Amino acid sequence: MPLFFDHHKYMMTAGNSPLENSFGKIPKRSKWDDMVNGRKPFETPERRQERIQKMIHKIETEQADASIARGYGVVSETAATSGQMTNIVLPDNKEDIYLSWIGDGLGIEFDNKLTILFNHEQILLDIFEGWSYYRQYLEKYPLLKGNEINKWNGRWISHRYDLAYGGDDPLAGFNPLKSDINGLFKLEPVPWANVIIGIAQKNSIENIVGYLYYIDKSNTTIGFIPFKLQDIMRPNQLYAKIFGAAEWSQNRRQIEKLYGTGIGLKAACQAGCIGIPAMEPKGLKDFLPKEKRTKQISRKVDEEQKIIFSTYLIWILAMLNNEKLWDMSREFAELLLKYEAGAAKARRDRTNNVNQLFESASTKQFLLNLIPIIEDEEEKSGYENIGKVLNMMPKDNFPYFNTLIRFQYALLNK
Template identity: 65%
Template sequence: MYTTRIGRLFLKAYNDKFEKNYTAKGFFEKVFVPLFFDYPKYMMTAGNSPLENPKLSWEDMIKGKKPFETPEQRKERICKMIKKIESEKADASIAIGYGVTDNTAATTGQITSMALADNKDDIYFSWIGAGLGIGVTGALTILFDNSQLLLDIFEGWKYYRSYLEKNPLMKGNQINTWNGRWIEHRYSWDYEESDPTAGFNPLEPTSNGLLNLLTVSWVDVVLKIARKIPMDNMMGYLYNIGQTNTTIGFIPFKLQDIVRPNQLYEKVFGLPVFLKDRSRISKLYGTAMGLRIACQNGAIGIPAMEPKGLRAFFPTNKGVRKIACKDDEEQRITYKTYLIWILAMLNNEKLWDISCEFAKCLLNYEAGAGKARKDRTNKVNQLLDSVTSKQFIQNLIPIINDEQNIKEYENIGRVVHEMPKDNFPYFNTLIRFQYALLNK
């Protein structure tokens, strides 16, 4: 039923922006249905409703083996849908996101003994709201409750229809996937107001010769939203409607936290480096756990952005994995992304300089050993292999005993002692990456 709320929120914003006075039914009949369903190829599936087109495969229809329905048949189908909405109580056959009346079915839900008002507007709103969902990888759709974002999604509807008409081999019924691709493009740095589809290439060929829309990752689209809409939290409703319905629920997206790693990357390494690396950086973020698992934390923020492979370098009771560096561009970007994500998790920019200076200090300590360098290297390795903050401080003592100027070591000992224990694995890993990169 949340699709109803999103549809209502959108229509108010639409009427205000364009100085219209559409009712839910009026917008559904005059704008939504003509765009979505009054063409041979539909923009979204219509489920079990009368709007659903005949059950023919895309391959058969596009290759001409079976004819599309006629305009007269579509008109009859649309009229039947309006009549059904006006004469029957809302359920999954005429309203998007609603449950079926059979409480044993896989798509059942929201059944109650309470006498709910039979509001026809809610049904129309549910269709409008469903058309505004953002489809992301992992077979999830996100509904965001932000009026400006909804209006920008709506702006892309006409271009989806245009793409369907211009590309005979393009599959239909992918409005949510399109919305994700469109917003990721619409909120890009190089978007051109005068030529909205310039540089927009969302299609890929499939094995059967058709053209399919590429699904956008949640990180790509949410990063773009966070950059475009300056707010801390945006509520998202995550779900999937198919043969069985999946509901993740309401999840806050901490937009300013999500964009923080990119801001730090730019600040630490410079804007030119960030602009050169950003496309590959975004492919790393959010790969450690996936969106569904990240939702278990109750909110989507910096932890959900964790890059895959980083956690293997964290200190554990079983030991610490050695960090090996090589002259490789992909590894350079990956390791930089690891460093920046750790810094974002620590939420203390001062720790960047502290970790870097301490890594230099350790390298100088090793270099000043002469013939005893191996002994000093062993002490440094033992320090970096520390699993807890207490162990780290204990392993720092033998190094301090070898040095005359101990100010840097006292400073790092104080930092480690005062930081929350949960932060130590992140900070120690930050030092180890700094040390490995400088040592290379």
């Protein structure tokens, strides 16, 4: 409690507890004071100790509710969190009340304001290790907003589990603060995929369950969600295998920023678990074949765009879960390029045939659009092989395989 609440700025909000409201109504303050001073009406050590003692007294003598226990419901039937009320007599365990504050302080907040709490000893210890550094930052930077321990946990654990982390100098290369136009410092929330990839790299476990929630004026609960850590690591492993470990290492930070941005963590939870589908990069969905016009892949690709396209390719390959399709898609793309170049006078017709093939929204449509191409070719074995693969492929995989071919074609034809 002293580390979090016996300072000028708190490390986390104390909600409607005596730690915030011990001395009656809090005077109105400007937004500047609210951010910089952490909404504390009195700043002397003696006043802080009075608040802490009043909090302890209330915990020891009153029934647990949201004013003294993090994540609990309220007593009033008309309050926003009254849905958590029950007529079941629950044990009033005082230790659980204190633990609720520790548990809330160990949550990791992401850029969508969702917080995850993992019940894993080493992860919790590594998060706890960063608490003292957050206090150091709050004391060192007077214009840094307090009350953001969960955002800090995300920044810290992402740094702590980074491959470049050095234990001899824990803060080396750590730049968690961002200043705004008013000169205030704030913590930028970390993308969820960065943290989960780090956890997967540093902990030799296949799966882990996280509790997802958001505590504010009203509480939001997503529930207990399994994270398939080995699946989440799969795209990185494939990238290093396909393009080389050196290229993956050089572009790692740009690549990992793309993962998990396609649908967001909250939406991904609707699937019941977090794995490769949740890692979808933003923008890829526009390139998947659909009934209406599909987004064209540019042939003019700079280095940044190449990394994005390569990440798309690798995620698709991870979704297909068949590495043989990488070589097959590339060979078929080369076959189509040779087909286009095969007749100078009919080049435009052949290009149109290829474009129509890529716009196929189903396996059946793809095979029908392949017929005019096969009729123009003497050697048909490559096309027959693709037909066999498509016939055996689950229908849900077709859009990914078609897009894989299209990206291979575009990169070869740049």
